[in-house]
Each structure stands twice: as C-alpha cells, then as structure tokens.
Amino acid sequence: MSGETFRFGDVRGPVNAGSGNLNIHGHQQIAGRDLRTGPATDPATALRADLDTLRRALDELRLTPAEHRTAETELTALEHEAAQPSPDPGRMGRHLQAFTTTLEHAGALAGAGLAVIQAITAIATWLGPAGHQALSLLGL
Structure with missing residues (x-):
C-alpha cells in the first residue's frame, strides 16, 4: 500500500x-x-458533556476529603467559567490544570478510568495552548 x-x-x-x-x-x-x-458536534455541547463526565466521576475517585474539596472547587470554577458567554481559556486552563494536578498528586489519575482521561484530554485540547499543562500531566 x-x-x-x-x-x-x-x-x-x-x-x-x-x-x-x-x-x-x-x-x-x-x-x-x-x-x-x-x-x-457543537463544541459547547461537547465541552458540557466532558465536564459532566468529570462531575460524575469525582465522587468515585479515591480522594481524601481535602483532595475531594480541592478537586470539587476547581471543577466548579471550570464549569462556571465554561458557562460564561465568552469563557476565558487561560482561566479555564488554570482550573483544569489544578483539578488534574489534584488527581495526580492523590494518585487517583492512574485509576480514574478512560472516560476521565478522555474528558480531561478533550477539554485541554479544546483550550489549545491554555490546556497544555493539563495534557503534560497526563503524559501527552
């Protein structure tokens, strides 16, 4: 061929x-x-679906109460920013990075499952350069 x-x-x-x-x-x-x-697929619809995936997975991840609160805070901030008429990619990237870092430091990223990894990857890719730090935490 x-x-x-x-x-x-x-x-x-x-x-x-x-x-x-x-x-x-x-x-x-x-x-x-x-x-x-x-x-x-409408990018905003895909973004909401990825955020919903992370939201559903959050309670199933093996996190201490403090780690869960930190991840919850960052995910909520990410969702809030994404819901804005003109979301700020830089802010979203920082929240995604903080969320991903929390999971990584907790050791929960390795056992998070493919859906979580794919959702983080999709959001980071959508963010472009602002999502690169989160992708690097995934080894991508």
Missing part, C-alpha cells in the same frame, strides 16, 4: 476511522467497515 495517494475533497468531521466501512450521514455505505461521518 505504500505510495498510494488518496484524495477525499472537502471532508468535515467528526470522522472516525476504523477497519474499513465508510458510512456517510444519510446512511450511505461506501465500502469496508467502521468509518463513519456525521454532523459535527
């Missing part, structure tokens, strides 16, 4: 590549398995 070139024209996300099928919104199947496209 090396040397082959593929052109797809104007591809818009989300696009998930799997093992071959290409399913385009409108239920057209092109070939193979597991490649789907559909309407793009």
Whole structure:
C-alpha cells in the first residue's frame, strides 16, 4: 500500500476511522467497515458533556476529603467559567490544570478510568495552548 495517494475533497468531521466501512450521514455505505461521518458536534455541547463526565466521576475517585474539596472547587470554577458567554481559556486552563494536578498528586489519575482521561484530554485540547499543562500531566 505504500505510495498510494488518496484524495477525499472537502471532508468535515467528526470522522472516525476504523477497519474499513465508510458510512456517510444519510446512511450511505461506501465500502469496508467502521468509518463513519456525521454532523459535527457543537463544541459547547461537547465541552458540557466532558465536564459532566468529570462531575460524575469525582465522587468515585479515591480522594481524601481535602483532595475531594480541592478537586470539587476547581471543577466548579471550570464549569462556571465554561458557562460564561465568552469563557476565558487561560482561566479555564488554570482550573483544569489544578483539578488534574489534584488527581495526580492523590494518585487517583492512574485509576480514574478512560472516560476521565478522555474528558480531561478533550477539554485541554479544546483550550489549545491554555490546556497544555493539563495534557503534560497526563503524559501527552
């Protein structure tokens, strides 16, 4: 397969590549398995979903009462900032970093589960440069 070139024209996300099928919104199947496209997810909706994932996971993480309060405070501040008409990425990045640092120092990040790691990663990526510190705590 090396040397082959593929052109797809104007591809818009989300696009998930799997093992071959290409399913385009409108239920057209092109070939193979597991490649789907559909309407793009609104970034604000995706951000709220990621914050909800962190909120639900917080009570299940192994944290001392003090660590839980710190993580809760940072997550609440992050949620509050995200709800603003024009959220400040720098502030959000600092709260996400503090939240992630609390989990890391507590040793809870390792056992937090994939959903928590993916939510932190998605939020940090959405924040761009303001989220880099949180990504570095995840080893990304």
